[in-house]
Amino acid sequence: MADEFAKGLAILSGAGMAWLTLAGWYRTPSFEGDGVQLIAPVELSSPTVYDQIGIALMDVMAWFAVMGALTFWVVIPAVEQAREAYAERAD
Numbered sequence: 001m002a003d004e005f006a007k008g009l010a011i012l013s014g015a016g017m018a019w020l021t022l023a024g025w026y027r028t029p030s031f032e033g034d035g036v037q038l039i040a041p042v043e044l045s046s047p048t049v050y051d052q053i054g055i056a057l058m059d060v061m062a063w064f065a066v067m068g069a070l071t072f073w074v075v076i077p078a079v080e081q082a083r084e085a086y087a088e089r090a091d
Contacts, residue, residue, distance in 0.1 A: 026042050027042060
């Protein structure tokens with residue numbers, strides 16, 4: 001079980017850091033602003049292809065961090081316990 005925890009933590013940390021970096025670039029209008037850093041809407045007048053990729057990747061990384069961690073911390077251990085219970089029941 002320790003390897004599932006480590007994998008989930010690595011996914012959460014890596015994807016979270018990627019989201020944090022991209023959100024800092026695209027969702028922070030000013031560091032002296034009114035306190036909406038990292039959650040402000042993206043305001044680009046004419047985004048380039050790289051900006052569009054970064055904005056899309058930002059959303060992907062947020063969901064990957066949450067779903068990846070939940071997969072390794074909840075889903076995989078639950079499936080393993082269900083398999084063990086099914087094997088004991090079959091005996």
